[in-house]
Amino acid sequence: MSITFYGHPFSAYCKKVLIAFYEHDLAYELRQIDFEGSSALDEFSEIWPIKRMPVIVDQGRPVIESSIIIEHIDQHYHRDVRLVPQDSQSALESRFMDRFFDNYISTPQMTVVFDVLRDQQDRDAYGVAKAKELLETSYEWLDTKMADRTWAIGDDFSMADCAAGPALFYAHWTHPIDPKFGHIHAYRNRLMVRPSFARCIEEARPYRHLFPLGAPQAD
Known part of the structure; x- marks a missing residue:
């Protein structure tokens, strides 16, 4: 089934x-x-x-x-792939990074996008400013974290990278990642050419008109 x-x-x-x-x-x-x-x-x-x-x-x-x-x-x-590591400490790191991307990248990114979708009188300028501030703090932390890592927890692709792909993809569209955060840009580029995420990007391409801030052509 x-x-x-x-x-x-x-x-x-x-x-x-x-x-x-x-x-x-x-x-x-x-x-x-x-x-x-x-x-x-x-x-x-x-x-x-x-x-x-x-x-x-x-x-x-x-x-x-x-x-x-x-x-x-x-x-x-699972076949030969495990997205949640079998080692308990690595599994905790994967779950932590998964929560980081969901809570501190995706959530503030969506706060900014959803605000644009509201009627003008219902918009929350303070909430958007705080969301962008959180994104900047998260970018700075993540750039340091990724300085010596290929994937979110090290050398192995994991559940955390599943979260990171769309989080960073849309976050850069919403509140661009400063060029000074070179480790994040390199990581985002690796994610985008990973066959599993590249397939997702292509499958979603026909719906880019739905993004209210405009979708960049570069991605």
Whole structure:
């Protein structure tokens, strides 16, 4: 039985999980969610009333939240690839870096984007300023962290890199990463040519018009 994937190719958190699917060469059936009314949306809402993507259904069992989904497929469908290291200390580092990219890169990035989507009278200039401040602090910390690393936890590609790809991809579109952070730019470039993430980028290319700040041609 194939896995059913509820999500959208342009979503950062869906990309995060799809990277893991592609690393494992795992097949799935996409039920695309566009929030404009469809049988897929009705199914999705029934499974997860909070309606945050992605969600998968594996053999009748829903699995919710991107990091949990990655751990689930890593446990049950790994081949020669393990995205959560078997060494306990490395596993903790992978989970920590996963949370870093979700909480301190993706979350403030989305704060800036969602603010643009609001009506003018509902915008939050203070919240956006604080989000950009957090991004700058996160960039500085990450640049130092990546000075001697190929991937987020060292030499091995892990769950943390699944989170990093879309986080840094969209963050640079939203609040450009200063050229002085050369280690981040090099890491982002490595992520973009990783076959699993490169596939995600291409699959989402037709939806770039949805990005409210404008999508750069360079990526």
